[in-house]
Amino acid sequence: MYKKIKKKISASYMVQNYKKILPFVRPYWVRAILAMVITIPVGSMDAVIALLLKPYMDVVLVEKSVSATAYIPVLIIVFSLLQSALNYASTYMNTWVGRKIANDVKIKLFNRLMNFEASFFDEKNSGEVQFRFNADVDTACNGLISNVKLFVTRVVSSVALIAVLFYNSWQLALIALAVMICALYPLTTIRRRIKDIMDKTVFSGAKVVMHFNEAYSGNRVITSYNLKEHLNQKFKETLQSVFTLGIKMVQRTGIMSPLMHFIISIGIALVIWYGSYLIASGAITPGSFVSFIAALLMLYTPLKAMGNNFNSVVNSLMAIERVFELMEAEPKIDNKPEAVKLSGEIKTIEYKNVSFGYNSEKMALKNINLKINSGETVALVGNSGGGKTTIGSLLPRFYDVTSGAITINGVDIKDIDLHSLRDHIAVVFQDNFLFSGTIRENIVLDRADASDEELRFVIKSACLEEFVAELKDGLDSQIGERGVLLSGGQKQRIAIARAFLKNAPIVILDEATSALDNRSEAIVQQAINNLMQNRTVIVIAHRLSTVRNADKIVVVKHGKIVEEGPHEELIEKEDGFYKSLYHSSQLKA
Numbered sequence: 001m002y003k004k005i006k007k008k009i010s011a012s013y014m015v016q017n018y019k020k021i022l023p024f025v026r027p028y029w030v031r032a033i034l035a036m037v038i039t040i041p042v043g044s045m046d047a048v049i050a051l052l053l054k055p056y057m058d059v060v061l062v063e064k065s066v067s068a069t070a071y072i073p074v075l076i077i078v079f080s081l082l083q084s085a086l087n088y089a090s091t092y093m094n095t096w097v098g099r100k101i102a103n104d105v106k107i108k109l110f111n112r113l114m115n116f117e118a119s120f121f122d123e124k125n126s127g128e129v130q131f132r133f134n135a136d137v138d139t140a141c142n143g144l145i146s147n148v149k150l151f152v153t154r155v156v157s158s159v160a161l162i163a164v165l166f167y168n169s170w171q172l173a174l175i176a177l178a179v180m181i182c183a184l185y186p187l188t189t190i191r192r193r194i195k196d197i198m199d200k201t202v203f204s205g206a207k208v209v210m211h212f213n214e215a216y217s218g219n220r221v222i223t224s225y226n227l228k229e230h231l232n233q234k235f236k237e238t239l240q241s242v243f244t245l246g247i248k249m250v251q252r253t254g255i256m257s258p259l260m261h262f263i264i265s266i267g268i269a270l271v272i273w274y275g276s277y278l279i280a281s282g283a284i285t286p287g288s289f290v291s292f293i294a295a296l297l298m299l300y301t302p303l304k305a306m307g308n309n310f311n312s313v314v315n316s317l318m319a320i321e322r323v324f325e326l327m328e329a330e331p332k333i334d335n336k337p338e339a340v341k342l343s344g345e346i347k348t349i350e351y352k353n354v355s356f357g358y359n360s361e362k363m364a365l366k367n368i369n370l371k372i373n374s375g376e377t378v379a380l381v382g383n384s385g386g387g388k389t390t391i392g393s394l395l396p397r398f399y400d401v402t403s404g405a406i407t408i409n410g411v412d413i414k415d416i417d418l419h420s421l422r423d424h425i426a427v428v429f430q431d432n433f434l435f436s437g438t439i440r441e442n443i444v445l446d447r448a449d450a451s452d453e454e455l456r457f458v459i460k461s462a463c464l465e466e467f468v469a470e471l472k473d474g475l476d477s478q479i480g481e482r483g484v485l486l487s488g489g490q491k492q493r494i495a496i497a498r499a500f501l502k503n504a505p506i507v508i509l510d511e512a513t514s515a516l517d518n519r520s521e522a523i524v525q526q527a528i529n530n531l532m533q534n535r536t537v538i539v540i541a542h543r544l545s546t547v548r549n550a551d552k553i554v555v556v557k558h559g560k561i562v563e564e565g566p567h568e569e570l571i572e573k574e575d576g577f578y579k580s581l582y583h584s585s586q587l588k589a
Contacts, residue, residue, distance in 0.1 A: 020324045021140070024101045035093035038086050044160045045083040050295035051164050102141035109133050109326060117333040118398040119358070127210030132326060139319035161299040168292040169284050172271050176296055179267030183260045208242065211235050217482065264300045271296060333397050339417040342424050346505045346536055347374050347409050349395070354404035356390060363402070364390045366559045372552075377537040379547035381581065382556040388540045391556065392508045395538070396425045426504040428528070430511040432495035434483030439468065440475035442483070443497045450501060462497035463527040464490075489524055496527045507531060510540045544582050553578065 025032050113133055121129075165173035215222065215231065222231060275292065278284045284292075354368040365387045372378050380388040393399055394406055397413060405412045413421055434442050443458065444450050455475070459465055467490060471477040483491045492512060499507060512528060525546060541547045548567045555563035555570070555578045563570055563578050570578040 021101070021105075021320060024104050025097070027104070028097045028100050031093055032097045035090055035097060038090040038093065040156050042083055042086045042090060042156075044156050045079050048079055048160075050161065050291055050298055051167070098141050102137055105137050105141065105323065105327075106134065109137065109323070112326060112329070112331075115331045115334070117331055117400075118393070119332065122358070125206065125210045126213045127208065128206035130209050130213075131206035132322060136319045136322050140316055140323050142316070158299060161295045164295040165292060165299070168288040168295070169275070169278060171278065171283075172275055172292055172296075175270050175274065176267055176299070179263060179270070180299070183263040183267075186256055186259060207238050208235075211238060268296065268300065333400055333418070335418050336415060339415060340411065340420075342408065342411075342416050342420040344409070345374060346424065348372065348407075349506070349536065350407045350410075351391070351394075352405045352407065354391075354394065354401050354406060356394060356399065356402045358399075364559050365394075368404070368559075368561060370554060370561065370564075372536060372538070374536055375534065376551045377532060377539060377549075379539040379541050379550035379553045380556055381541050381544060381547060381553060381578065383581075384542075386556045387559040388556050389510055390559075392427075392510055392538055392540050395506070395508065396422050396427065424504050425506045425508060426499035426502045426531075427508045427510065428492070428495050428499050428512045428531075432491055434479060434486070434491055434494060436479075436481045438473075438476045438478055439471075439494060442479065442494050443475075443501060445498060445501075447501055454501065458497045458500035461500050461527065461530045462493045463523050463530075464493050464497055467493070489521075492524045493527050496524070496531055499531055505535055507535050507537045508540070509537065511542050555581070 110133065113129070124132075162173065162177070165176055211231070211234070222228060271293070275284070275289050279286060279289055349372040351368045351370040354365060355363055356365040357363040368387075368391060370378075370391070380391055382388055390399075394401055395413070397418065400414065405414075407413065408416065408421075408424075440455070443455065459468060459475075468474050479485050479494075483494070486494070496512075509528060509532075512524065521543075539547055539550060547553060551566065552564065553567055553570055554561055557577060563573070563576060570576055571582060573579055
């Protein structure tokens, strides 16, 4: 996803990156401009202080008069105090604007994240998502704050100080400028030096975050399998990788500041050598020379550390690039401009010669043809990995078919508005995700208008009455992150309750009871039976005993439908695949 483009750091490159973020600055442009305007006197005051040294040194050192220049130290203190106050105001304003921009960018990126298709999340780990969608934004926007302030302050300060240099001695100024250009040139190659390392560092940093996420979410598996030492070792390896990349970064960029320091030292030496000659020949006064040296040191001193500072500038620019790669990426699954709303009764769902592959190398489904009529319960059965779940995942467009079409009432689902399509489908997964919060919040989700009567109905229908009644806070009981405080059966019934409240005409049950014990399965199965009434249902089943009463059982093997019909018909087939599966499941039971 990262573009391997080698560019030099230039003004045009920096402007190009900042132009991308300009729309996010516009709502706060008054404060943003005010923050930049404040930096102008901050930068120029360095030159004023350097300039005041000329009359002070000429009068005190040459004329031996103190009273005539007594005001100059006072002015220096006043200017320094004013500079400090303006510097604080600029930092405050820039931080305010930068954080507002960061929030707006994160909101837009989060919305973009919500619209990415399932395959995006299949390919990315949690650490990478958190890093790219959160940490990169902070790096970009915090860099924007410091870079703008640094750039404006340094430009104004440099222009003013260069003016002081030429005012005091144009000959020495030319030497100083030539040395400054030589010192700054190596910075133009810094992006090329660190681009590939920075890309790897981002992935390694994301992997570190992923380790912490897995340690949190998988703590019970880690404990039960004694994985502490194993995961510690993997974490050490990741940190070693980050360390190695950090050292490579220093190897490639650490020479910058020492090199600039050496070049600048040569410049100062040349100025002192030639300046001594100019003073001796009477071309400049000692005061002019002291003022020149002060301005030169003020100009050169920040440049000595510029190599290290410029790394953060480049990191910020590259973070902006990565952020806008995500911002400009189009979801693979989206609405067509002429998409239609799904309305009225769902009469038929039809899979027509549907083939699908998670990648181009292997097809998970091959020429699936299946028709489901209104109110029918269709069970998809077969060995693990045969394609059952994939068939169910294609209907709400978690993925798009590779070839063929899926239609509802004769309309290709690609031509149906996505929100409308998914509004008509409720899915109960094997491992349902629950949000941190209360039972009520996990049932209601975005249905804030749900009445108490509706909630009582769905709780009863999902067989949650007894469980909720036993809780001190009832529906307002906290369930912990991902529902960690609940049993598997309780989580499933909450998921069924939210499906009830959605009241969608199509229900997909993806092995909703396969991970439960017999007692929990019986309760959940009753809740599922309630949910299935008067709806069109697709049941993806592992336990065949749960699908005997389905109107139609579809047997899927290696991505193909090999048998289809009611239980009584399939069980009578000699050497039938369903018959073999059923008898095997009975023996296991």
